[in-house]
Amino acid sequence: MSGVEYISPGTVAEAISALQAAGGNGRLLAGGTDLLVQMRGGRAKPKVVIDLKGIPGIAAIREEAGGFIIGAAASGALIGEHEGLRKAWPGVVEAANLIGSTQVQGRASLGGNLCNASPAADSVPALIAAGAICVIAGPNGQREAPVETIQSGPGKTTLGKDEVLMAFKLPKRPAHSGDAYLRLIPRTEMDIAVVGAAVSVTLDAPGKCISARVSIGAVAPTALLVETAGSALVGSSFDDVALANLEAAVAVACKPISDKRGTIEYRTKVAAVLARRAALIARDRAQGSDRAQGAAS
Amino acid sequence: MSDGNQPPVDFKVVGQRPIRPDGVDKVTGRAQFGADFHLPGMLTGRIKRSPHAHARIVSIDASAAEKLPGVKAIVTGVDLDVGAGGDIEAGEHAAAMKDVAANVLAGDKVFYQGHAVAAVAATSPEVAAEALDLIVVTYEILPHVIDVDEAMMPGAPVLHDDMYTKGVTPKPAKPSNVAQRHVMGRGDVKAAFASAGVVIEGRYTTAAVHQGYIEPHACVASWGADGQSTIWCSSQGQFLVRAMTARILNLPLSDLKVIPAEIGGGFGGKTTVYLEPVALALSRKCGRPVKLVMSREEVFLASGPTSGASMDIKLAATKDGKITAAEMELRYQAGAFAGSPVNLGCMTAFACYDVENLALVGLDVVSNRPKVAAYRAPGAPMAAFAVESAIDDLARKLDMDPIDLRILNAVKDGAKTVYGATVRYSAFIETLEAVKAHPHYKAKLKPGQARGVAAGFWFNIGGESSAAVHVDEDGGATVVSSNPDIGGSRASMAMMAAETLGLPIERVRCTIADTTSIGFSGSTGGSRVTFATGMAVVEAAQKVVADLKRRAAQTWECDIAHVEWRDGVATCLDPSKNVKPLSMKVLASKSAKTGGPIAAEVSLNAQGAAAGYGVHVCDLEIDAETGRTTVVRYTAAQDVGRAIHPAYVEGQLQGGAAQGVGWALNEEYVYNKQGLLDNASFLDYRMPVASDLPMIDTILVEAKPNPRHPYGAKGVGEVPIVPPLAAVSNAVSALVGKRMTALPLSPVSVLAAMGKG
Incomplete structure (x- = not known):
């Protein structure tokens, strides 16, 4: 009976070497709120656990060129307490803060949420809608990739075996911008999304939508960027026709399964409803009204 | 909040609200629960469980596991010695000891996923886990059946080839999954239906639900060299654990001492044994203390939930609302072995009402699920769901106030119940009147909200x-x-x-x-x-x-x-x-x-335990685009005799209501096509969390203290889980615009019922 080796590297280079040395038996640990549960339940059996939190900056948030760099291991609690982030990206923050309980929030991270690659991950649609970019370190240096290119299926990512997700870059926010994330859970908290939808919009001064990104979760093997749904909003003032077009585009994009959490019909219908509601909250936030802060479905 | 009844002036302590004597230990973590005991030299036990819903065990080869360093003992079903079997009275039910033994370690068949097949005791959890993997069990997989109605159909896989339906004469020619047919009734039901002014009919189903106690089963067993043994465990009865364990291992009772640990919830689910005989059998083999602790997944897979039910009901009433007759067939899942609480379902179904003509049939049906265990008022909530839904239909059909209709039909002292007891010291009518007078019942609903009312009964015992x-x-x-x-x-x-x-x-x-x-x-x-x-x-x-x-x-x-x-x-x-x-x-x-x-x-x-009656009122609203339900106000009223510690009585009412709301809205055992449980965790087995519920208001009705108890106490813990299923469903039905007949009322099912899913 062999135990599990725990390594806490102090640099990303050490983390990458450790990952290479583990030869496929290593797992990266950020908050551990998924990995440790999987290990305890026997679903993950790594021989080496590499804790990333000792790498400088990986668990921090900083502002850069008017935008934000959120460390891959920054906790939900830290994200929720960041004034600037809450103001600029309320949708990303509310999605991050929906993960788990208050206690879990002290550990759960955006990097873990993305790399665990659950189709129902709450923060992923919000990050996709926000246009967030992943900063990824590998043996040959750093690369960048949009969040929507990372998940490739349930539990699978496009990251190389020796790559480490370091941070998310959120761009500078133009004026009159807002985002929102909504999910459907049967309870009020401590639950997993049956459907999730995130919308990020930018308006012109009179209130017309000049850009929009829509992402949906738990309705396909990965969270989806629905470009047609975003296009449905652009040029509109969120009138009924535009919202109906948004709903139709979302419904078409849904490729859900029927399982213990919901049926194909239910998920498709509710994804459209949540996308519409999220769009209206994002619009209100873009217009400076914050009445829907933290709203659940 | 009580209804303002003050404790009588001649009592100085009874009726007061002193702080909980075990409270400090529990909030500071000092309390010792089942898993908290450690003894020198103690080994870790683990149980190997069936991955199949139904299979014959062809062979169990533990030879490789036995050779693993650190493995000290391995036991299987052959290590138990239940002898002649027989029943043990287990509180609200009799337990057939041969079945209890075959449940704690399988005989020649496994009857459900998670059924215990073998157990090991080892020097560390890691060695125990590795040993489990080394035990090779060869199965011959058999066809399975999960649903209670399907289990009764001709051609369904038969679990036990010696199960001939009891209560049927002549004895059936073939074995089946119907363990027993209970029949109760009185009067002339046929004639009453023939002359009925109104007839109400319905078919109702409820899902199997788990008690959801926060503490998983846990015990330490230590076999002494002189044959005298000790068990430390969390249970609802140290004497019951002693009796069952001694019987399963064929020991004299005086050689086994059971020390009760603190218990982190039971709700009926800890009125049997799962681990204790296994831990003691392991300890007997190796002479060292053995600890066994279930994981949450094991609790869901292998400890008893309560029955899911399928029921047909028919009511006859006069145009004035007097119920003259009722017919009901109740089909309850027993799990893998006989013994659902369907007889209690039959007995309690109409216990709140004075109905002259009754015909009740209860069927106890086995299927490839874990054996059910008691759960708070076992058998009553499902029956009440059907009865109180039908009465709600009657109130709507006659345009009567649901409380007035229940007062009109309410049972009074002196009436005979269908099971033969005479009603005494009852305050059902007073409880209904207390609800009617309460501000909640008079409060106007907001647009998009509806109110559900339902009643419930429990015997209480001495x-x-x-x-x-x-x-x-x-x-x-x-x-x-x-x-x-x-x-x-x-x-x-x-x-x-x-x-x-x-x-x-x-x-x-x-x-x-x-x-x-x-x-x-x-x-x-x-x-x-x-x-x-x-x-x-x-x-x-x-x-x-x-x-x-x-x-x-x-x-x-x-x-x-x-x-x-x-x-x-x-x-x-x-x-x-x-x-x-x-x-x-x-x-x-x-x-x-x-x-x-x-x-x-x-x-x-x-002797002289007095029955209890509860009446609950639930206001809720539904998100019409998602089918999601929100309970906005809830009040539970109950005939409590006299509340010894009113705060704890209120807590019982609130806890029962919370569990009942969960049963109504989201809790269910979900099986896949292979007959395997798809949601053996609290993530996907959705009990309500605190933020799902409003503060539950309570009304303690102390109109009829029980004269057979020195301070007037009646049992209070079980009644409050009986009304909520229908109280919730009656409100949802009002909003959806049609009768909801299948629990749980999850967002998916509600949206589908609204024609929008």
Whole structure:
């Protein structure tokens, strides 16, 4: 009976070497709120656990060129307490803060949420809608990739075996911008999304939508960027026709399964409803009204 | 909040709200639960479980596991010795010991995913886990059946080839999955339906739901070299654990001592054994203490939920709303072995109502699920869901107020129940009237909201209990209870003793004794402890008071008739004696001179438990685009006799309501096509979280204290889970615009019913 080796590297280079040395038996640990549960339940059996939190900056948030760099291991609690982030990206923050309980929030991270690659991950649609970019370190240096290119299926990512997700870059926010994330859970908290939808919009001064990104979760093997749904909003003032077009585009994009959490019909219908509601909250936030802060479905 | 009834002025302790005696230990983590015991040399046990829903065990090869260093013992079903079997009375049900044994370690077949097949004891959890992987079980997979109605169909896979339906004459020619057919009734149902002014019909289903106690099953067992053994475990009855474990391993009861740990919830689910005989069999093999602790997944897979049910109901009533007849067939899942609470479903279904003509059939049906265990008012909530839904239909059809309709049909003292008992000391009508007068029932609903009302009944039981009261040398007292404290019984026992002795509550402590330290007691279940064990406590305290009076009379050399005991002090009423009163403290300090230690133990079989009635009101709203339900206001009223500790009684009402709301809205066992449980975790088995519920208001109706109990107590813990299923569903049905007949009312099912899914 062999135990599990725990390594806490102090640099990303050490983390990458450790990952290479583990030869496929290593797992990266950020908050551990998924990995440790999987290990305890026997679903993950790594021989080496590499804790990333000792790498400088990986668990921090900083502002850069008017935008934000959120460390891959920054906790939900830290994200929720960041004034600037809450103001600029309320949708990303509310999605991050929906993960788990208050206690879990002290550990759960955006990097873990993305790399665990659950189709129902709450923060992923919000990050996709926000246009967030992943900063990824590998043996040959750093690369960048949009969040929507990372998940490739349930539990699978496009990251190389020796790559480490370091941070998310959120761009500078133009004026009159807002985002929102909504999910459907049967309870009020401590639950997993049956459907999730995130919308990020930018308006012109009179209130017309000049850009929009829509992402949906738990309705396909990965969270989806629905470009047609975003296009449905652009040029509109969120009138009924535009919202109906948004709903139709979302419904078409849904490729859900029927399982213990919901049926194909239910998920498709509710994804459209949540996308519409999220769009209206994002619009209100873009217009400076914050009445829907933290709203659940 | 109570309805304003004040405790009668002559009580000083009963009816007050002292702090919980076990509270500090529990909130600081000092309390010792089942998994908290450690002994020197203790081994870790693990159980190997069936990955299949139904299979024959062809062989079990443990040879590789036995060779693994650190493995000290391996047991399988052949290590149990239940002998002739037979039943053990387990509180609200009789347990067939052959089935209990075959459930704790399978015989030649496994009947559900998670069914225990073998167990190991090893020097570490890692070695135990590796040993499990090395045990090779060869299965012949058999066809399975999960659904109760499908299990009854011709051609369904038969679980037990020796199961011939009991209660049917002549004996059926072929075995089936119907273990027993219960029939109850009276009057002429056919004639009543023929002359009915209104007929209501419906078919209802409920899902299997788990008690969801926060503490998984856990025990430590230690076999002594002289054959005397000890078990430390969390259960609802140390005597029941002793009886079942001893029977399964063929031991004399006096050779087995069971020490009760604190219990982190049971709700009926800890009135049987799963781990204890296995841990002791392992310890017997290797001579070292063995600890077994279930994971949450094991709790869901292998401990008993309560039955899912399928029911047909038909009511006949006059145009004025008087129910004249009812017909009902109840089909309850028993799980892998016979013994669902369907008979209790039949008995309780119409117990709230005075219905002249009744025909009830209950079918106890096995299928490839874990064997059901008791769950708070076992069998009653499902039956009440069907009955209270049908009565709601009747109220709507006749455009009657749902409470007025229930008052019109309510059972009164002197009426005969369908199971033969006479109704006594009931306050059902008073409870209905209390709800009608409550601000909640008068409050206007907002647009998009609806209100549901439903009632419920539970027998409550008495039975065998023991308790002792010891007067300490400094004049305080210790109460020794025979029942694990699940719902605050340490407080109620100490309070009743304090009231009887005339001591302040701070001078009375209560402890829970092991099986060797107090006389026998039935389990903590059936809402019996405050009534039955409380009666033993009061009688023991009364004996102590009589003894104290005798000692005072002896001291004063007066007639005992001239000694009055009040507020913990003996006073001499004989005018010829010029003596000072004698306090408990003085009498206790001089006990050596008046006859020795002052103590009394009482063992009794308590009779006269009075039934309880509950009425719940639920306001809710539905998100019409997602089918998501939000309970916005909830009030639970109950006939409680007299509340010994009103805060704990309110807690029982609130807890029962919360569990019932979960049963109504989201809880269910979900099986896949292979017959495997798809949601064996709290993530996808959705019990309500605190933020799902409003503050649950309570109305304690104390109109009819139980005269058969020294302080008027009735059982209160089970009634409150009976009404919520229909209270919720009646409100949802009103909003959806059609009768909802299948629980749970999840967002998916509600949206589908609204025609929008």
